[in-house]
Amino acid sequence: MKYFTIEELTRSATAERLGIVNTPDVKIIENLTLLTDKLLDPLRELWGGPLRVTSGYRCPALNRAVGGVVNSHHLRGMAADLVTTANTAASHRQLMQRLRESGLRWTQAIMERNRRGATWLHVSYDPASLRGEVLSRMA
Ligand SMILES: [Zn+2]
Structure with missing residues (x-):
C-alpha cells in the first residue's frame, strides 16, 4: 500500500x-x-x-443503495472506481490505454458512464480469475 489507504477504499458519501x-x-x-x-x-x-477512488469496498447494503450488480467485485473488496484529476472521459480513456499497455494483470477494466455523463474507470483484481477483460458500459 503506497498511494492508497484502506480508509479511502472504504469511505463512502x-x-x-x-x-x-x-x-x-x-x-x-x-x-x-x-x-x-x-x-x-x-x-x-x-x-x-x-488517481482518486470514488468507490472501493461496498457492504451489501451500500452496494444495493448505489445500484451495484449483485455479484460485484466491490462486495469483496476486489474493485475500485478511479477518476483522474482532470476527471474527463478523454483522460479516463487514456488511463485505460495506459493499463492495457502496462503488462499488469487484472480481472475486469470497465469504462463506465452514468446518465449525467460522468465517467470513471472500474478496475478489479480477483486472483482466481485474472482474465484481463476490457469493457465499457452505462452505469
Ligand atoms: Zn466499480
Missing part, C-alpha cells in the same frame, strides 16, 4: 448519508490490500499523477 456502516472485515482488508499492491499502486505509478 452515500454510506454516510444513509447511515450505512461500511466496515471491512479481515478478509476484505486482505483483498483491498492485494488490489492495491497488484493493480492500483502500479497503475498510479505508470499514470504519474493522482
Whole structure:
C-alpha cells in the first residue's frame, strides 16, 4: 500500500448519508490490500499523477443503495472506481490505454458512464480469475 489507504477504499458519501456502516472485515482488508499492491499502486505509478477512488469496498447494503450488480467485485473488496484529476472521459480513456499497455494483470477494466455523463474507470483484481477483460458500459 503506497498511494492508497484502506480508509479511502472504504469511505463512502452515500454510506454516510444513509447511515450505512461500511466496515471491512479481515478478509476484505486482505483483498483491498492485494488490489492495491497488484493493480492500483502500479497503475498510479505508470499514470504519474493522482488517481482518486470514488468507490472501493461496498457492504451489501451500500452496494444495493448505489445500484451495484449483485455479484460485484466491490462486495469483496476486489474493485475500485478511479477518476483522474482532470476527471474527463478523454483522460479516463487514456488511463485505460495506459493499463492495457502496462503488462499488469487484472480481472475486469470497465469504462463506465452514468446518465449525467460522468465517467470513471472500474478496475478489479480477483486472483482466481485474472482474465484481463476490457469493457465499457452505462452505469
Ligand atoms: Zn466499480
